[in-house]
Amino acid sequence: MARILVIEPNITLAKIYKTILVRNKHKVWLAKNAQEAINLADKNKPDIVILELQLPQHNGLEFLYEFRSYQEWRNTPVIIQSLVPSNEFKDNFILWHKLGIRDYLYKPKSTLLQLIDCVNRYLPQAIDSNP
């Protein structure tokens, strides 16, 4: 079981992600924006973060800079699940690596099963980074 923070402004999608992740025995918290996400992360110490880049006010990358600035979250796996296609960031792989982005799922083409696979793939790593 992992503690997962899902940062998703779309209420319907957030509910869908929560339902499927809870069914897979994970504990899930939902945040709609960057500020809420930081507060929830502080309170609940997530093992994995699933992040949409298009957030209101502060975008996903701004959130990541802030998130990574805390020592305890330096190695927490972050999975991007976004409406923004990954090829728009083709020049930014170094930045991705720096920000510790483990995987990138393009929302229109990624299924719930792929999301679950992705979470399970980074689960051992996640538990190690947040003992």
Added chain:
Amino acid sequence: MLYFSIDMRGGYTDLPNSTNSTHLNESLDLLKVVAEEIKRPLIEIARASELASLTGQSSMKNVVTTVETSANMALELIDSYLLGLQLAGQQQFLELEPISIGSVLYDTAHDLDQFAKSHNAAIQLNFKKTHRSVMAHGSGLHTALVNMGRVIIESQAENNTSHSIINLGMHNYSGMVVAGIYSDIEPIAPINLRAACNLYGHSRQPFHQLSSSSAAGIFIANSILQAMSVRLRTARFNKQAGLAITLKPSYQMRLV
């Protein structure tokens, strides 16, 4: 330089001047934001269907209503886009008529009600019973208000944790009638609205202070209002901030 437009048969037609080209560019920019916006409800429907097949119907109860509302709003967005194109095409001959702004706001509240409920908000009408009539294109004004409302509702849901009240309000200002949609989200500055209007079609989140989406509703509303020679602006009403339209009052219906 040659200018091209894509006709309905998929070929190209020469355009004689740059005005048509500008209009085409604006339409394409609007089409881009609409396409981005339409992706969202389609993803919701796709993932909700997948969830149903993975887990059975029981888990669907929570999401099925919101998915239906989103699908309906997506269809409305397409209709609004088409109405905007149609009004822009007949701008010089657009028939403005005296209409009751109160009844337009009432219809708007009715259309947004379910969408607001699914986003943890409630719609409230806020104007005096003495309905003013204004000179406008009835369905254009209604469509613009519904689209503005949808963006405001989504925005408050993304930024607020508690249940919110969205006000549909009307008041008089300098002899004009101001109708708008207001919420408790951070005040929307006029400079942000102007910047967003310049950015749309070029940015995925042109109005990032307000919404995580492409905020297509605002730009569709703006295109409809422009066809009616009315300007979309930011406004404050009863300590809330929002988007409003200033309309010219009509005195004809006062006799009725």
